[in-house]
Amino acid sequence: MSVMQTPGADGRFGQFGGQFVPETLVPACQELERAFTEAWNDALFREELNHLLKTYAGRPSILTECHNLGRELGIRLFLKREDLNHTGSHKINNVLGQALLAKRMGKKRIVAETGAGQHGVASATAAALLGLECKVFMGAVDMERQELNVFRMRLLGAEVVPAQSGSRTLKDAVNEAMRDWVATVESTHYCLGSVMGPHPYPYMVRQFHRVIGDEAREQCREVLGGDDPDVVVACVGGGSNAIGIFSGFVDTQARLIGVEPAGGAAVGRGVPGVVHGMKSYLMQDEEGQVQEAHSISAGLDYPGVGPEHSYLSEIGRAEYPSVTDAEVIDGFTLLARSEGIIPALECAHALAWIKRAAPEMQGQVVLMNLSGRGDKDVAQMMDVLGKK
Amino acid sequence: MPMHLETHLRAQRSAGKKLLVPYVTGGLLNWKEAIRAAAACGADAIEVGIPFSDPVMDGPVIQEASLRALKDGATPFGIIQEISTLDIDIPIAVMLYYNTVFRAGHERFATSLVKNGVSAAIIPDLPLEEAGEWCRDADAAGVETIMLAAPTAPDSRLPLVVERARGFVYAVGLLGITGERDSLASTATVLAGRLKKITDKPVLIGVGVSNAEQAYEACKVADGVIQGASVVRRLMESGPDAVGEYIAEVRAAIDTH
Ligand SMILES: Cc1ncc(COP(=O)(O)O)c(C=O)c1O
Numbered sequence: 001m002s003v004m005q006t007p008g009a010d011g012r013f014g015q016f017g018g019q020f021v022p023e024t025l026v027p028a029c030q031e032l033e034r035a036f037t038e039a040w041n042d043a044l045f046r047e048e049l050n051h052l053l054k055t056y057a058g059r060p061s062i063l064t065e066c067h068n069l070g071r072e073l074g075i076r077l078f079l080k081r082e083d084l085n086h087t088g089s090h091k092i093n094n095v096l097g098q099a100l101l102a103k104r105m106g107k108k109r110i111v112a113e114t115g116a117g118q119h120g121v122a123s124a125t126a127a128a129l130l131g132l133e134c135k136v137f138m139g140a141v142d143m144e145r146q147e148l149n150v151f152r153m154r155l156l157g158a159e160v161v162p163a164q165s166g167s168r169t170l171k172d173a174v175n176e177a178m179r180d181w182v183a184t185v186e187s188t189h190y191c192l193g194s195v196m197g198p199h200p201y202p203y204m205v206r207q208f209h210r211v212i213g214d215e216a217r218e219q220c221r222e223v224l225g226g227d228d229p230d231v232v233v234a235c236v237g238g239g240s241n242a243i244g245i246f247s248g249f250v251d252t253q254a255r256l257i258g259v260e261p262a263g264g265a266a267v268g269r270g271v272p273g274v275v276h277g278m279k280s281y282l283m284q285d286e287e288g289q290v291q292e293a294h295s296i297s298a299g300l301d302y303p304g305v306g307p308e309h310s311y312l313s314e315i316g317r318a319e320y321p322s323v324t325d326a327e328v329i330d331g332f333t334l335l336a337r338s339e340g341i342i343p344a345l346e347c348a349h350a351l352a353w354i355k356r357a358a359p360e361m362q363g364q365v366v367l368m369n370l371s372g373r374g375d376k377d378v379a380q381m382m383d384v385l386g387k388k
Numbered sequence: 389m390p391m392h393l394e395t396h397l398r399a400q401r402s403a404g405k406k407l408l409v410p411y412v413t414g415g416l417l418n419w420k421e422a423i424r425a426a427a428a429c430g431a432d433a434i435e436v437g438i439p440f441s442d443p444v445m446d447g448p449v450i451q452e453a454s455l456r457a458l459k460d461g462a463t464p465f466g467i468i469q470e471i472s473t474l475d476i477d478i479p480i481a482v483m484l485y486y487n488t489v490f491r492a493g494h495e496r497f498a499t500s501l502v503k504n505g506v507s508a509a510i511i512p513d514l515p516l517e518e519a520g521e522w523c524r525d526a527d528a529a530g531v532e533t534i535m536l537a538a539p540t541a542p543d544s545r546l547p548l549v550v551e552r553a554r555g556f557v558y559a560v561g562l563l564g565i566t567g568e569r570d571s572l573a574s575t576a577t578v579l580a581g582r583l584k585k586i587t588d589k590p591v592l593i594g595v596g597v598s599n600a601e602q603a604y605e606a607c608k609v610a611d612g613v614i615q616g617a618s619v620v621r622r623l624m625e626s627g628p629d630a631v632g633e634y635i636a637e638v639r640a641a642i643d644t645h
Contacts, residue, residue: 010517018518019515019517019518020486020513020514020515020518021513021515022444022445022512022513022515022536022538022560023512023515023516023535023536023537023538023540023541023549023560024538024539024540024560024563025540026515026516026517026538026540026541026545027538027540027541027542027545028540165451165455166441166442171442175442175443175444178444179444179445179447179564179565182444182445182563182564182565183562183563183564183565184563185540185563186540186563272490273487273490273491274486274487274490274513275442275487276442276444277513279490282487284487284491286491287463287464287465287488287491288440288464288487288488288489288490288491288492289440289441289458290441290442290487
């Protein structure tokens with residue numbers, strides 16, 4: 001039996017997950033669960049989604065071997081190129097699925113939260129394509145450091161609203177999106193951007209992203225003569241790109257590594273808690289107040305993590321090391337110079353870990369999920385590197 | 389043992405009164421004075437908000453109040469302990485988010501409530517499906533868990549909510565978060581009517597009951613109202629005397645029923 005199961009009605013992965021939402025939202029979550037299960041088992045829905053993934057998002061994404069960097073580090077390094085998807089990250093996989101589902105449920109409007117802006121851009125894109133109204137909440141701090149994506153969302157016809165409370169980053173954008181949804185639940189679908197939140201989101205978003213892992217496993221077997229990689233690595237904010245690629249390898253011998261930012265290490269430094277509708281590892285104080293994360297990358301600047309990652313950590317199936325902002329900056333420039341690929345700052349976390357751990361992985365095959373491209377980060381990096 | 393909230397509210401209702409429950413954010417400047425003023429001006433029970441970093445059910449006013457209280461160093465156990473020094477003769481409930489309870493541990497938390505004279509708890513992010521363990525532990529310790537009923541609940545769900553509710557049934561007045569509105573949403577009395585049909589537990593409308601006139605409207609169907617943002621805003625803008633005056637005004641309006 002696979003380690004990654006379909007959760008029962010209680011939405012649990014081991015002790016984690018659940019549906020800790022205001023009473024107002026319970027019927028909506030239950031309706032969503034029913035609608036998703038029905039759609040996922042409906043060949044026509046799957047066909048429609050696959051068609052969009054192929055003809056609009058550009059799937060399958062390719063597998064690239066990094067010969068230069070691999071030689072330098074003494075490993076064989078492959079990248080799963082989610083950066084080449086339409087809109088520039090893995091987020092489009094989930095959003096196309098949820099937007100189709102929203103239409104199927106008769107919703108006219110979607111709301112979304114976004115950190116780096118990639119999920120917001122993907123949501124605005126899908127909304128434009130499918131004729132839905134779209135409102136995106138984004139931390140005021142993130143609107144500044146990801147200005148380009150704010151403009152992209154507005155170009156695509158979405159309304160972007162700054163979240164001004166708390167740390168004014170991703171956590172606060174989620175709060176605002178949930179508040180909006182409580183008030184508009186009858187007409188609106190909450191298009192949540194990661195494998196987090198109340199059931200069925202962690203499960204549903206994983207299913208929409210498992211295409212990453214399914215493709216990668218086949219592609220790896222092709223180039224490796226039927227073998228699987230030794231190590232599979234991805235960055236973890238809420239954990240959607242990581243769960244997507246892990247789902248292809250969880251039942252192989254591969255080590256699974258989810259890399260967190262040092263300033264947002266929910267699995268690494270958190271303890272179980274309940275926020276944003278789920279029970280999961282959470283950075284919090286003795287009183288249960290949620291702590292503010294601090295990361296150079298807006299997409300990973302989050303004190304929680306998806307519940308299935310907490311479960312994979314607890315049972316020892318996946319490891320969750322963290323890297324510092326300085327290592328991330330190194331990883332960012334390293335891939336650019338050695339391979340001609342500018343990664344998103346989020347994925348630069350995975351690179352930073354690979355570089356650090358390479359001495360212990362000599363000769364091994366490492367697969368990394370390159371979840372997004374770095375164009376959105378170039379302005380921020382001009383500041384960071386300019387000041388160096 | 390603290391006063392029994394449901395018994396107290398039923399007695400007030402039997403005496404022909406509509407029920408008035410003001411909400412005050414614990415740890416906010418002058419919060420205890422505001423509670424004493426409200427008690428002196430006709431409140432039937434008090435709801436004390438335990439500030440949380442991420443209050444998803446709350447609008448701008450209560451968010452701001454929570455933030456101020458946290459900045460001033462408010463902590464859940466600090467507030468609960470101070471409640472024991474209030475010296476008022478009406479029951480007190482706390483309103484808090486589940487992580488506060490989960491982090492402390494159910495038993496430890498419930499015991500501390502009882503020890504400090506708190507009768508009941510409202511946990512807006514702990515719906516029926518997730519509430520089982522807490523409700524068992526709360527029942528065992530003698531804490532009444534007030535359940536929320538929402539306008540979105542189908543007819544099949546309301547009886548389950550009502551059955552599980554202790555103290556009173558909290559009818560959420562509208563689709564949305566706490567905060568003042570220009571008029572009472574039609575959902576408020578519709579939901580209260582649905583609830584009154586299936587229970588004789590006290591039914592109080594909260595969220596979006598914003599002034600004396602709306603409280604009067606709500607009490608045409610409901611047994612009473614919770615006054616949240618309208619109270620907290622007055623406390624932040626003008627201080628505890630303004631809270632007392634406001635509660636007296638609402639009291640007078642609902643007493644005309
Ligand atoms: C490129 C990229 N990777 C990763 C993430 C983090 O999200 P998750 O952990 O859900 O994959 C983001 C979020 O904005 C992103 O833009």
